[in-house]
Amino acid sequence: MKQALTLLLAGALLSGCAGIDAASSTPQWDARFGDAVRAAMARQRIHPGGVNPEQVRGIDGAAALQAQEQYRKSFSAPAPQPSAFTIGVSGGK
Template sequence: MHSIPMRIAAAAALAAGAGLLSGCVATTPDWDRHFGEAARLALGQQVLRPDGGRNRDPVAGLDGPAAAAVQARYLKSYAEPAPQPAVFTIGVSGAK
């Protein structure tokens, strides 16, 4: 009768020992090796020209006065927004 409880106790001790030893094993070496790859991939996919910082040629675009006029018009659009049409007047004109 004593042999069955002893076997159960031995099996439980063996399982507990295996559980404790598995805590010492590195379980994420593959995860650590690939840490940050998704973020670097997403950043790389958003960059149009990766070597653009080394390009010393000036950007072709608007001259100074034209760029200033565009910026002034942009700022004015927020100061004086265009009136929005009434959206609930569709079919309410009274015409027959």
């Protein structure tokens, strides 16, 4: 009796799991899931087959040196903060 009840319960559980894919309430949506994302990604490519044979390897030395100096100078002296108690009065130079 106990074995028959166990087999009956196991059969009921397995039959319930077997129809999960077949009982989907949205088969049309599931079949096209992700199409909008793939289409949006494809539209962002101007010319997917195009290749630039002359790729830029870097920038010239003078421009790189100037950019690096400007970057370093940006950390040397921070701009003075205006006082929190001056309301409506220009504190700039």
